[in-house]
Amino acid sequence: MKKKLVAVIYGGRSSEHEVSIESAKTVLDLAEKAGFRALGVLIGRDGRWTAADPRLGSKGPPLIFDPADGSLLRGRSRLKPDCYFPIIHGTTGEDGVLQGLLEMAGAAYAGCGVESSAIGMDKILSKKLAAERGVPVLPHVLIEAAEKGSLERGLRKAATLPLPLFVKPVSLGSSVGVTKVKSRAALGPAVRKALRFDTAVMIERGVDRAREIVVGVLGEGASAASSVCGEVKPKGRHEFFDYEAKYLDDDGMDFILPAALPAAVAAALRDRAAAAFRALGCSGMARVDFLLDPRDPRRFWFCEINTAPGFTSHSLYPRLWNETGVSPERVVARLVKIGEARRSARARLSIARK
Ligand SMILES: Nc1ncnc2c1ncn2[C@@H]1O[C@H](COP(=O)(O)OP(=O)(O)O)[C@@H](O)[C@H]1O
Ligand SMILES: [Mg+2]
Missing domain, CATH: 3.30.1490.20 (ATP-grasp fold, A domain)
Incomplete structure (x- = not known):
C-alpha cells in the first residue's frame, strides 16, 4: 500500500518562528516513525512557501498552495498531501487563519479547526466558554x-x-x-x-505563588481523553512563568511528571481539561493550563488553553502523553486520523438547498 503523505507546515510570520522549526523537526520524525511519508512545508518570514527539511537545514523548491483542492504545485509537478499538519505557534498559525485557508481548499488537517483555534487565542472568550461548562475561572x-x-x-x-x-x-x-x-x-x-x-x-x-498544572487533551468531541497532570515550576528568581523563564533562562523551569497531587484532584483536573476542550469545540489536540492554590490543591482555576502546543522533543504536550502511555508517534498518527475523519464528515454534509 502506498504510504500517506503528511505535509508539516511550519515556520510562519509570527515571533515564534524559531520554536516552530524545532517542533517541525520532531513532528517530521514522528510522522515517518508512524508510517507516513513526511514533507516539510516552510512558511518563510516573507510569507512564501517552500519545500524544506528543518532536520537537514535544507531548502528545496518553492511551493504554491492551490486553494481549489489543497494540492501543492512544485515546478511542473503537483503534490496532494493526504493530511496537513500545521505546527505554527502564535498569530496566523494558531489563531484559525491557516486553518481557514486549509478549510477553503477542503484539505484535511491535524489539530483544532477555525473557530476553536480563534477562540483559544482569546483568553476572555475561552474563559467564558469554559466557565459555562463548570470549569472554575478567576474573576x-x-x-x-x-x-x-x-x-x-x-x-x-x-x-x-x-x-x-x-x-x-x-x-x-x-x-x-x-x-x-x-x-x-x-x-x-x-x-x-x-x-x-x-x-x-x-x-x-492573581493566585499568589500558584502551582501551575498542565493537562494534554487528545481526541474529538465526547471521546476526547486527558493525559496525566504535569506541573511546571518556574525556578530561582522567577516569581511566575515570565518570558525569561520560558525562553531565555536555560534553567528557568522544572517539569514534574506526573504532578504530585491527591488522586481526586488529579482526576478533577483531567475531567475539567476535557470539559474545557469540548466547550471550545476543539479537535485533535490542546494543552489546558490550570492555576492551583499552593495551600489547598482542591482550589484550582482554568488559566488558558493552547491549541498549538509545542512539539519539540522536550515539549510538555508529547511528554504528558508519553507518561500516559501513548507514544509521541501514536499521538501524531491519531491527530492525522482525526483530521482526515473530520474532513470526510464535512464533505458528507449537504450543500444542496433542499
Ligand atoms: N491569575 C493568575 N494568577 C497567578 N499567576 C498567573 C495568573 N495569570 C497568569 N499567571 C502567570 O503568568 C503566566 C502567563 O500567563 P498565561 O495566562 O499563561 O499567558 P501566556 O499565554 O502568555 O502563557 C502563567 O504561566 C502564570 O505563571
Ligand atoms: Mg501560558
Whole structure:
C-alpha cells in the first residue's frame, strides 16, 4: 500500500518562528516513525512557501498552495498531501487563519479547526466558554483600548479585586506583556504596558505563588481523553512563568511528571481539561493550563488553553502523553486520523438547498 503523505507546515510570520522549526523537526520524525511519508512545508518570514527539511537545514523548491483542492504545485509537478499538519505557534498559525485557508481548499488537517483555534487565542472568550461548562475561572476586569474611558473604569473596578493581580494582553502568548502587580500604584503602568502589545487587556485576580498544572487533551468531541497532570515550576528568581523563564533562562523551569497531587484532584483536573476542550469545540489536540492554590490543591482555576502546543522533543504536550502511555508517534498518527475523519464528515454534509 502506498504510504500517506503528511505535509508539516511550519515556520510562519509570527515571533515564534524559531520554536516552530524545532517542533517541525520532531513532528517530521514522528510522522515517518508512524508510517507516513513526511514533507516539510516552510512558511518563510516573507510569507512564501517552500519545500524544506528543518532536520537537514535544507531548502528545496518553492511551493504554491492551490486553494481549489489543497494540492501543492512544485515546478511542473503537483503534490496532494493526504493530511496537513500545521505546527505554527502564535498569530496566523494558531489563531484559525491557516486553518481557514486549509478549510477553503477542503484539505484535511491535524489539530483544532477555525473557530476553536480563534477562540483559544482569546483568553476572555475561552474563559467564558469554559466557565459555562463548570470549569472554575478567576474573576477579571477587561480594558479595551478602543472604548472611551475604558482604562479609568477598568482601574476603578479592579479596586474590588484583592492583590496580587495579573495584567495580561487578551490575545497574546509567551507571557509577553504579562505583569504580576503587587501594589495598587503599580496597576496603571502594568495596564499601559500590556496595551502596547494588544488592544484588549485583562486584569485578573492573581493566585499568589500558584502551582501551575498542565493537562494534554487528545481526541474529538465526547471521546476526547486527558493525559496525566504535569506541573511546571518556574525556578530561582522567577516569581511566575515570565518570558525569561520560558525562553531565555536555560534553567528557568522544572517539569514534574506526573504532578504530585491527591488522586481526586488529579482526576478533577483531567475531567475539567476535557470539559474545557469540548466547550471550545476543539479537535485533535490542546494543552489546558490550570492555576492551583499552593495551600489547598482542591482550589484550582482554568488559566488558558493552547491549541498549538509545542512539539519539540522536550515539549510538555508529547511528554504528558508519553507518561500516559501513548507514544509521541501514536499521538501524531491519531491527530492525522482525526483530521482526515473530520474532513470526510464535512464533505458528507449537504450543500444542496433542499
Ligand atoms: N491569575 C493568575 N494568577 C497567578 N499567576 C498567573 C495568573 N495569570 C497568569 N499567571 C502567570 O503568568 C503566566 C502567563 O500567563 P498565561 O495566562 O499563561 O499567558 P501566556 O499565554 O502568555 O502563557 C502563567 O504561566 C502564570 O505563571
Ligand atoms: Mg501560558
